[in-house]
Amino acid sequence: MIKVETITIKEFRGIRNLTLNLNGENFAISGPNGTGKSGVVDALDFGLAGSISRLSGKGRGALSVKAHGPHVDSREHPEKAVVVLDLVIPSLGNKKARITRSVKNPTAPTIVPDDPDVRAALDQIAAHPEFVLSRREIVEYVLAEPGERSKEIQALLQLDDIETVRATLVKIANATEKELKPIELARNSAREALLRALDIPEATPDAVLGATNTRRAVLGLPPLLGLEPTTSIRDGVESLAAATPNLIVKAAAKADFSSARDRLADLKSEDFSKRTTEAVSALQKLQANEASLTGMARDDLLKSALDLFDGAECPVCETPWEPEAFKQVVNAQREKLAAIVNERKAVEALLEPIAAKMTEAASALRMVAAICPKFSKPMDAAPLNAYCAALTSATATIRKFLPIEQTIAALASPDSAQIDAMLVAVGAALDEIPEPTERDAARDFLFIGQERLQGYRVEAARFAAANRRANVANKVRDTYGTSTTAALNAIYQKVEQEFRDYYRAINSDDEGAFEAHLTPSIGKLGFDVNFYGRGFFPPGAYHSEGHQDSMGLCLYLALMKHLLGPGFTFAVLDDVLMSVDTGHRREVCTLLKTAFPNTQFVLTTHDGVWLRHMKSAGLIKAKAAVEFRKWDVDHGPAEWKSSDVWAEIEGDIAKNEIRRAAGLLRYHLEYLAAEYCARLGGYVSYKGDGRYELGDLMPAAVGAMAKLLKEAKASANSWNNAAVMQSATAREGQFAAAVAASKIEEWQINPAVHFNAWENLSAADFAPVAAAFKKLMAEFVCPKCGGPLYLVKSGHTNNMLRCDCSDTSFSLTKKP
Numbered sequence: 168m169i170k171v172e173t174i175t176i177k178e179f180r181g182i183r184n185l186t187l188n189l190n191g192e193n194f195a196i197s198g199p200n201g202t203g204k205s206g207v208v209d210a211l212d213f214g215l216a217g218s219i220s221r222l223s224g225k226g227r228g229a230l231s232v233k234a235h236g237p238h239v240d241s242r243e244h245p246e247k248a249v250v251v252l253d254l255v256i257p258s259l260g261n262k263k264a265r266i267t268r269s270v271k272n273p274t275a276p277t278i279v280p281d282d283p284d285v286r287a288a289l290d291q292i293a294a295h296p297e298f299v300l301s302r303r304e305i306v307e308y309v310l311a312e313p314g315e316r317s318k319e320i321q322a323l324l325q326l327d328d329i330e331t332v333r334a335t336l337v338k339i340a341n342a343t344e345k346e347l348k349p350i351e352l353a354r355n356s357a358r359e360a361l362l363r364a365l366d367i368p369e370a371t372p373d374a375v376l377g378a379t380n381t382r383r384a385v386l387g388l389p390p391l392l393g394l395e396p397t398t399s400i401r402d403g404v405e406s407l408a409a410a411t412p413n414l415i416v417k418a419a420a421k422a423d424f425s426s427a428r429d430r431l432a433d434l435k436s437e438d439f440s441k442r443t444t445e446a447v448s449a450l451q452k453l454q455a456n457e458a459s460l461t462g463m464a465r466d467d468l469l470k471s472a473l474d475l476f477d478g479a480e481c482p483v484c485e486t487p488w489e490p491e492a493f494k495q496v497v498n499a500q501r502e503k504l505a506a507i508v509n510e511r512k513a514v515e516a517l518l519e520p521i522a523a524k525m526t527e528a529a530s531a532l533r534m535v536a537a538i539c540p541k542f543s544k545p546m547d548a549a550p551l552n553a554y555c556a557a558l559t560s561a562t563a564t565i566r567k568f569l570p571i572e573q574t575i576a577a578l579a580s581p582d583s584a585q586i587d588a589m590l591v592a593v594g595a596a597l598d599e600i601p602e603p604t605e606r607d608a609a610r611d612f613l614f615i616g617q618e619r620l621q622g623y624r625v626e627a628a629r630f631a632a633a634n635r636r637a638n639v640a641n642k643v644r645d646t647y648g649t650s651t652t653a654a655l656n657a658i659y660q661k662v663e664q665e666f667r668d669y670y671r672a673i674n675s676d677d678e679g680a681f682e683a684h685l686t687p688s689i690g691k692l693g694f695d696v697n698f699y700g701r702g703f704f705p706p707g708a709y710h711s712e713g714h715q716d717s718m719g720l721c722l723y724l725a726l727m728k729h730l731l732g733p734g735f736t737f738a739v740l741d742d743v744l745m746s747v748d749t750g751h752r753r754e755v756c757t758l759l760k761t762a763f764p765n766t767q768f769v770l771t772t773h774d775g776v777w778l779r780h781m782k783s784a785g786l787i788k789a790k791a792a793v794e795f796r797k798w799d800v801d802h803g804p805a806e807w808k809s810s811d812v813w814a815e816i817e818g819d820i821a822k823n824e825i826r827r828a829a830g831l832l833r834y835h836l837e838y839l840a841a842e843y844c845a846r847l848g849g850y851v852s853y854k855g856d857g858r859y860e861l862g863d864l865m866p867a868a869v870g871a872m873a874k875l876l877k878e879a880k881a882s883a884n885s886w887n888n889a890a891v892m893q894s895a896t897a898r899e900g901q902f903a904a905a906v907a908a909s910k911i912e913e914w915q916i917n918p919a920v921h922f923n924a925w926e927n928l929s930a931a932d933f934a935p936v937a938a939a940f941k942k943l944m945a946e947f948v949c950p951k952c953g954g955p956l957y958l959v960k961s962g963h964t965n966n967m968l969r970c971d972c973s974d975t976s977f978s979l980t981k982k983p
Contacts, residue, residue, distance in 0.1 A: 170254065170257065171253070172263075177248070177250075182804060195791065196772075198795030213273065214251070232270060233270060245270040264285045299738075300739065309722065340643075343637040347634060347637050350630050357622045357623040361619040364419040370623065375620070376391055401614055404614070419615045427528075427531040430528040446514065449510075456507045522566055532554065533552070536551035539551065546593065561578075669724055683697065735766055752776075756784035813937075820934050820937060821930075850870075872902060879891075880899060902946045951975070
């Protein structure tokens with residue numbers, strides 16, 4: 168993959184013109200919310216991948232890169248919205264490259280040098296947009312339901328097609344199973360018709376041959392020695408005189424008639440009536456929730472409602488809700504939906520035997536209807552055919568299930584009074600048909616037998632083909648599920664171990680024996696963690712929000728290590744540890760630094776304490792950070808650059824905007840004083856809320872500097888170093904004069920006289936105040952390099968007050 172050396176952003180999102188030097192190292196972007204940090208994250212995302220994750224995905228509606236990527240004032244000129252990245256590619260021997268991407272044509276960046284190996288490296292990172300992690304993704308990894316977690320993590324591992332394929336295979340298997348049932352009924356019906364025609368108990372080759380050869384012997388035909396798929400049991404009959412069969416084969420017709428009468432009686436039986444009554448009752452119970460019975464569509468709607476919920480209002484009706492209450496209501500609906508879908512399956516199981524009985528009756532009655540026109544006095548079969556059509560239509564409605572009202576109506580069998588009368592007439596007509604001679608009966612037997620045998624063969628072949636499809640579909644589904652689960656299990660076991668080790672490293676003080684289980688199953692990924700030896704629970708059950716954030720980060724790191732291995736060289740962590748307690752921040756820094764020494768992390772935070780933790784722990788270098796102090800739509804983010812801030816303060820004074828100048832001066836001094844306290848060891852009284860004001864910070868910074876200059880003089884004097892003594896004395900004098908000019912010492916006597924009254928001063932009164940503090944702040948930096956002075960401790964001896972260029976360097980250790 169890559170590392171970023173510099174990024175230049177122009178007219179992109181909330182940034183007008185900004186260049187940051189990352190130098191291929193860990194880098195922090197700090198500042199209050201709303202100062203432009205996310206704009207830099209979006210620019211990195213866009214520059215490398217050509218997309219902006221913040222503008223895509225669930226809940227983003229009509230947002231798009233092309234429409235909302237440019238600065239609001241440049242939306243009519245997307246060609247002005249440009250991100251330029253200077254990169255180094257470790258896998259290519261630290262080869263350098265530049266990528267320039269415009270919102271006007273995000274998929275066609277300019278790459279220099281445009282070499283195939285450079286393109287391949289950039290294509291790789293474009294294929295892994297998960298290099299940007301926000302707290303939104305952390306929550307999805309840790310607190311999501313098993314099915315959603317599986318999708319999110321498989322998407323990160325680029326295994327998301329697994330679930331798509333699995334769902335497709337399940338759908339195919341279900342469809343083949345559903346297709347099989349009516350084909351099976353048709354095969355059974357054809358087999359019953361064959362059994363009736365041949366008057367045999369079972370459709371085995373021996374039974375068919377036995378009945379067939381008996382009749383062939385009567386006709387003087389040779390016996391059939393075997394029954395192959397192409398064998399015709401009437402073979403040779405056509406050569407006999409009077410080979411044409413009667414229109415109605417009496418024995419077979421009477422058997423078909425008897426079967427039809429029995430199937431119709433089944434529809435009038437007490438058992439059938441009891442089944443339909445039970446089914447109607449179950450259907451009526453479901454009617455109140457009929458809209459939910461489609462299942463997936465409504466469940467998708469409910470999941471979208473959870474995704475779109477902003478913590479305040481329902482995304483559909485804009486009714487105010489407490490977050491937990493909203494989640495409880497929606498999740499209750501989803502649970503209810505799952506229960507209703509299960510109820511539907513139970514009712515469908517009640518309906519299938521009823522539909523099967525109707526199908527059997529319709530099939531049997533059609534055979535009787537086929538006889539009616541063949542009598543010497545033809546009978547009108549229209550009523551029978553209409554009744555069969557009504558049964559078939561009712562069966563289709565029952566199997567369709569919805570709407571329920573139509574299904575209930577279909578369960579009422581059609582009126583069969585006219586059919587009963589017809590069957591009486593058909594039975595009488597069959598009785599009047601003369602009994603055939605033995606030879607005629609044998610001839611008719613073979614003709615009707617061959618007709619029924621061929622019909623059975625066709626239906627049996629259809630069923631066999633459908634059954635093979637169903638078996639194959641089920642086997643493929645099961646094999647795919649078993650194989651992918653086993654493969655994912657191996658992946659997750661490795662990720663689980665890495666995740667556990669990372670989390671233990673961060674929380675070694677209280678969860679050094681932490682354990683976790685990632686449990687994959689078809690379409691799901693369970694995630695349970697041990698809670699202080701009391702058992703395994705979902706992360707959201709007992710662990711605090713800070714611990715959940717830590718888990719999310721650790722799981723992300725473990726997944727990325729598995730996915731990219733040594734190619735994991737770049738990651739953007741966008742305020743992902745906002746709720747990690749201060750007691751574990753240093754451990755997080757140590758983990759990132761030691762476990763991923765070859766990864767360049769770009770971290771954003773709105774917490775200055777967290778920034779100082781990163782610096783003190785060595786995760787980022789002292790100057791590897793940018794701190795934004797404000798943002799406005801016209802200029803974008805403004806950095807904490809002293810020259811810029813003092814110029815802005817002086818400009819406000821010149822325009823007589825004292826209130827604004829006073830506020831900016833106070834904010835700037837708070838920022839500088841906090842920095843100098845951290846660098847010089849200034850002591851500030853602890854506050855439980857962690858909110859330190861200028862009155863707390865500035866005296867501490869001034870006191871620390873005065874103390875260190877005094878120690879520098881004492882050290883130089885003890886060593887009889889006249890040159891250093893003179894330099895330290897001069898520095899101390901300058902510092903004392905600057906302190907006196909700022910009247911900082913008065914704050915100790917009467918805090919009410921300092922910055923709280925600044926905004927009420929006139930321009931003439933306030934200009935000297937600003938100038939005095941500007942001069943005082945200059946005493947905390949090296950005149951040559953402009954870098955702030957800092958205390959270097961080496962145990963109790965060899966302490967130094969110095970700057971980065973060492974032009975200012977005072978020993979603080981006295982001669983023994």
